[in-house]
Amino acid sequence: MLRDGALNGKTIIVTGGGTGLGKSISRYLIQLGANVTICSRRQAVIDETARELTEEASQLTGAGQVLAVACDVRNPEQIENVMAETIARFGQIDGLLNNSAGNFISPTERLSYKAFDTIVDIVLRGTYYFTLAVGKYWIDNNIKGTVLNISTTYATTGSGYVVPSAVAKGGALIMTKSLAAEWGKYGIRLNAIAPGPFPTKGAWDRLFPEPLASMMDPTSRIPLKRVGEHGELANLAAFLLSDYSGYITGESITIDGGEVLAAGEFSHLEKVTNDQWDMIEQTIKQANKASKGQA
Numbered sequence: 001m002l003r004d005g006a007l008n009g010k011t012i013i014v015t016g017g018g019t020g021l022g023k024s025i026s027r028y029l030i031q032l033g034a035n036v037t038i039c040s041r042r043q044a045v046i047d048e049t050a051r052e053l054t055e056e057a058s059q060l061t062g063a064g065q066v067l068a069v070a071c072d073v074r075n076p077e078q079i080e081n082v083m084a085e086t087i088a089r090f091g092q093i094d095g096l097l098n099n100s101a102g103n104f105i106s107p108t109e110r111l112s113y114k115a116f117d118t119i120v121d122i123v124l125r126g127t128y129y130f131t132l133a134v135g136k137y138w139i140d141n142n143i144k145g146t147v148l149n150i151s152t153t154y155a156t157t158g159s160g161y162v163v164p165s166a167v168a169k170g171g172a173l174i175m176t177k178s179l180a181a182e183w184g185k186y187g188i189r190l191n192a193i194a195p196g197p198f199p200t201k202g203a204w205d206r207l208f209p210e211p212l213a214s215m216m217d218p219t220s221r222i223p224l225k226r227v228g229e230h231g232e233l234a235n236l237a238a239f240l241l242s243d244y245s246g247y248i249t250g251e252s253i254t255i256d257g258g259e260v261l262a263a264g265e266f267s268h269l270e271k272v273t274n275d276q277w278d279m280i281e282q283t284i285k286q287a288n289k290a291s292k293g294q295a
């Protein structure tokens with residue numbers, strides 16, 4: 001979507017950049033000229049991704065570079081280290097993509113206290129810690145940086161069976177909007193993306209394990225009748241991290257093929273045939289006549 005070189009000179013930190021959506025978005029940011037630091041807990045995973053993305057970038061003209069630094073987003077000292085390593089290598093930080101998450105599907109009454117804390121600590125506390133650390137750095141150095149948080153559609157609707165994740169994503173979304181209001185005066189923007197289903201191993205292993213996978217088709221409730229493609233999400237993320245979205249802040253943009261619209265009372269009637277619609281129309285028209293005393 002963006003022109004080659006659209007992110008030249010930008011340095012962006014991507015949490016959870018070694019796998020799944022974080023990896024796909026990092027790949028596109030690098031193609032557009034950004035330098036990207038990927039971080040997550042598993043050094044071997046981010047090292048392998050950095051190697052792969054560096055190899056791909058070497059085939060392109062004007063692509064950025066990639067740095068891998070291990071970090072648990074629940075640990076402020078490790079966050080400071082990611083920032084220090086990024087500044088040492090690339091000079092400054094311009095963007096932060098809070099993409100790391102933990103999640104699993106489970107009836108809430110089966111959860112231990114620690115299970116709830118584990119998810120909320122990664123998703124809400126980790127997002128807050130990283131945003132606070134980078135935000136302080138931007139304010140101190142007069143940098144007009146941009147934060148993009150990967151949310152979910154159920155951050156606003158709520159959802160059963162993923163309650164810790166919904167609570168944490170909901171909190172992170174309100175943080176996005178609150179800080180957009182507070183830090184706008186520094187030129188700092190914060191936005192979110194609320195994706196519907198985009199297949200990744202991390203999400204599918206934990207949200208659609210068997211026998212659930214055989215019992216439910218995630219596309220059946222989606223008006224566009226398909227899951228998302230990583231490139232579609234990467235396009236939106238790159239735009240929101242770029243200067244082209246310079247007047248957008250405090251927003252959450254949904255990218256879900258219309259899935260959230262399924263809440264509409266009559267949105268599930270696609271199985272009704274044309275013959276049935278003919279019958280329905282006649283029945284309603286009869287009722288209309290009856291109500292006017294014409295039947």
Ligand SMILES: CCCCC/C=C/C(=O)SCCNC(=O)CCNC(=O)[C@H](O)C(C)(C)COP(=O)(O)OP(=O)(O)OC[C@H]1O[C@@H](n2cnc3c(N)ncnc32)[C@H](O)[C@@H]1OP(=O)(O)O
Pocket residue numbers: 101102103104105106110111112113114115116118119152165195196197198202203206207
């Ligand atoms: C498709 C539609 C929209 C989907 C929206 C998607 C949202 C996403 O976030 S998808 C991202 C999925 N990716 C990941 O989750 C990657 C990282 N995840 C993990 O590393 C683990 O899944 C983790 C979150 C559980 C964290 O691992 P770790 O730190 O090693 O924690 P423990 O294994 O020690 O578990 C802590 C605690 O949680 C309990 N627990 C774990 N799994 C379950 C489960 N399936 N059901 C119930 N409880 C679970 C575990 O038992 C521990 O509690 P205690 O037993 O009290 O010690």
Ligand SMILES: NC(=O)C1=CN([C@@H]2O[C@H](COP(=O)(O)OP(=O)(O)OC[C@H]3O[C@@H](n4cnc5c(N)ncnc54)[C@H](OP(=O)(O)O)[C@@H]3O)[C@@H](O)[C@H]2O)C=CC1
Pocket residue numbers: 015016017018019020021022039040041042045071072073074098099100101102103122126150151152153194195196197198199200201202203
């Ligand atoms: N896939 C989908 O359909 C949807 C995904 N999302 C969101 O997209 C984002 C990416 O998910 P997805 O790519 O699917 O799944 P992945 O499992 O591939 O990504 C999650 C990443 O988070 C990292 N991570 C987990 N815990 C920590 C931690 N404590 N510190 C640092 N990093 C951590 C993991 O790396 P490591 O284990 O090495 O730490 C992993 O790279 C998440 O925010 C998720 O909520 C939202 C809606 C739909």
